[in-house]
Amino acid sequence: MRAVETAAMESRQVTGLELMERAGAGVVKAILSNWPEYRGTRRSGRWRATILCGPGNNGGDGYVVARLLSQVNWEVTVLAYGDPARLPPDARANHDRWRKIGPVGRLLGPRLLQADVLVDALFGTGLTRPVDELAPVFEDIHAALQEGFSGPNSPGIDRLVAIDVPSGLDADSGRRLCGADEQGLIYDLTVTFHRRKIGHLLADGPELSGRLHVVDIGLEPWQRLADDSVLPAGPDARLQKRGGHKYDHGHALILGGGAGRGGAARLAARAALRSGAGLVTLGVPPEALPENAARLDAVMLAPLADAQALEQALRDSRLNAICLGPALGLERARELVPVALAAGRATLLDADALSAFAGLPDALFSHLHERAVLTPHEGEFARLFPDLAQRLAAPAERGPAFSRLDAARMAAARAGCTVLLKGPDTVIATPRGQARIAAAVGEDAAPWLATAGSGDVLAGIVTGLLARSFAPLDAAATGAWLHAEAARRFGPGLIAEDLPEILPQVFRRLDAEASLRAG
Ligand SMILES: NC(=O)C1=CN([C@@H]2O[C@H](COP(=O)(O)OP(=O)(O)OC[C@H]3O[C@@H](n4cnc5c(N)ncnc54)[C@H](OP(=O)(O)O)[C@@H]3O)[C@@H](O)[C@H]2O)[C@@H](O)CC1
Numbered sequence: 001m002r003a004v005e006t007a008a009m010e011s012r013q014v015t016g017l018e019l020m021e022r023a024g025a026g027v028v029k030a031i032l033s034n035w036p037e038y039r040g041t042r043r044s045g046r047w048r049a050t051i052l053c054g055p056g057n058n059g060g061d062g063y064v065v066a067r068l069l070s071q072v073n074w075e076v077t078v079l080a081y082g083d084p085a086r087l088p089p090d091a092r093a094n095h096d097r098w099r100k101i102g103p104v105g106r107l108l109g110p111r112l113l114q115a116d117v118l119v120d121a122l123f124g125t126g127l128t129r130p131v132d133e134l135a136p137v138f139e140d141i142h143a144a145l146q147e148g149f150s151g152p153n154s155p156g157i158d159r160l161v162a163i164d165v166p167s168g169l170d171a172d173s174g175r176r177l178c179g180a181d182e183q184g185l186i187y188d189l190t191v192t193f194h195r196r197k198i199g200h201l202l203a204d205g206p207e208l209s210g211r212l213h214v215v216d217i218g219l220e221p222w223q224r225l226a227d228d229s230v231l232p233a234g235p236d237a238r239l240q241k242r243g244g245h246k247y248d249h250g251h252a253l254i255l256g257g258g259a260g261r262g263g264a265a266r267l268a269a270r271a272a273l274r275s276g277a278g279l280v281t282l283g284v285p286p287e288a289l290p291e292n293a294a295r296l297d298a299v300m301l302a303p304l305a306d307a308q309a310l311e312q313a314l315r316d317s318r319l320n321a322i323c324l325g326p327a328l329g330l331e332r333a334r335e336l337v338p339v340a341l342a343a344g345r346a347t348l349l350d351a352d353a354l355s356a357f358a359g360l361p362d363a364l365f366s367h368l369h370e371r372a373v374l375t376p377h378e379g380e381f382a383r384l385f386p387d388l389a390q391r392l393a394a395p396a397e398r399g400p401a402f403s404r405l406d407a408a409r410m411a412a413a414r415a416g417c418t419v420l421l422k423g424p425d426t427v428i429a430t431p432r433g434q435a436r437i438a439a440a441v442g443e444d445a446a447p448w449l450a451t452a453g454s455g456d457v458l459a460g461i462v463t464g465l466l467a468r469s470f471a472p473l474d475a476a477a478t479g480a481w482l483h484a485e486a487a488r489r490f491g492p493g494l495i496a497e498d499l500p501e502i503l504p505q506v507f508r509r510l511d512a513e514a515s516l517r518a519g
């Protein structure tokens, strides 16, 4: 975003002041469109806004909002943090324009929060360190929000709106440096500019920000200059199939464990098939064959007793993707993982295949290669990368704080393969630092995904895409998006078995959208 803004301003086609005006206007428009009642007249008196303006350009946006709201007849109070004389030039210009309309009070000291809408323009992307003296301000905001605003003579706030990011949130990591603390202060609306920031998608960002509204401030022509190493995960045109024999779509081998505990591997296998792999074989110890045979049709079944049997099976070069982990068993995982990795195929390791190397990560890393994908949840991540997990768990003290994105990137570099760190804010990174964020948060939330077996399905989907020759990063990112999209499509009541069965609907919708685009 910063590179895009700088390029836009250096082009002289737009000034910083114009961008700030568009930003402020966007915030006002978002407030009025989110709550249409504000377009009408208030039952008593005028609509009231209190704008908290900070020491940088975020504060500058706040002064624009103050002016524009007062132009539509709102009663506006501005409270500043920091010395307005030291504002950067564009923010200073907007402060001065506001001063011709109304006064600027001080935020610190006695203050009465009394408004229909409180606009937080204290800090945006420039916050680098905690501002402890603002803690009482946020306590007051919290109390005022609980009170609600019932009329000119009572204190209270009805709605809380953040400009760009809730102040105190680190826009790079989504972690809180200060500000709204654990008391459960949640914004009603956050209005950001041009693109969602990483901090809106990770860690505390999604919940704290509330509804997220992205305003176009005309930076699109310069977007190509943005850092595109981190992108949101999404659908991929290659998900559509265009003819071909079943072997053209790959053959995935899912390795399962002993009798009586095969459900997870079967889920993964079915998900791989539903994701479009041409063939899927489930390889299990001989004693588990009858149980699995009774439960499988389109998925093929093969006896795979031990490392030797796996080595033998992998002589078939058509087996182009392997999944180990779900219900594999720790001992079997320790035996099979090195053999599977030695074959050099696209290989996904999940669950037991990761936990089997707890405390001995180097024993795993020495076998990994660039065609491998690890899909740990937080617990499994901590077993393989305890120091990175510790850094994530430590309080954030400075911005940019250590983020899940940093953790996944460092883990990928260390492991030498793609790492997908699971969560509502799934991040995927490669050893070269490319990353994707598959955030099932905010309006894209998929809360029913937090269900037993959901991770096994994800492993299967990604393996299916690996079999279809997606590169590891693309398989992991598209797979994570498909997984969440299936859950969103199914909605409440979802269990893991439903996920593979809903994938055809997702594909049909993608086909329909592609036909529409083709005209
Ligand atoms: N650029 C553009 O084109 C556009 C930008 N836009 C808007 O600008 C925002 C970014 O503005 P920004 O970079 O000025 O940063 P902002 O978040 O206002 O705060 C930085 C100020 O706070 C200070 N500061 C930091 N930490 C502190 C602390 N703990 N305690 C006290 N002070 C502290 C810091 O001082 P310093 O760290 O240098 O000492 C600096 O003075 C962005 O979020 C968006 O809203 C839009 O108008 C669209 C166009």
Ligand SMILES: [K+]
Residues within 6 Å of the ligand: 058, 120, 121, 122, 123, 124, 162, 163, 164, 165, 166, 167
């Ligand atoms: K803010």
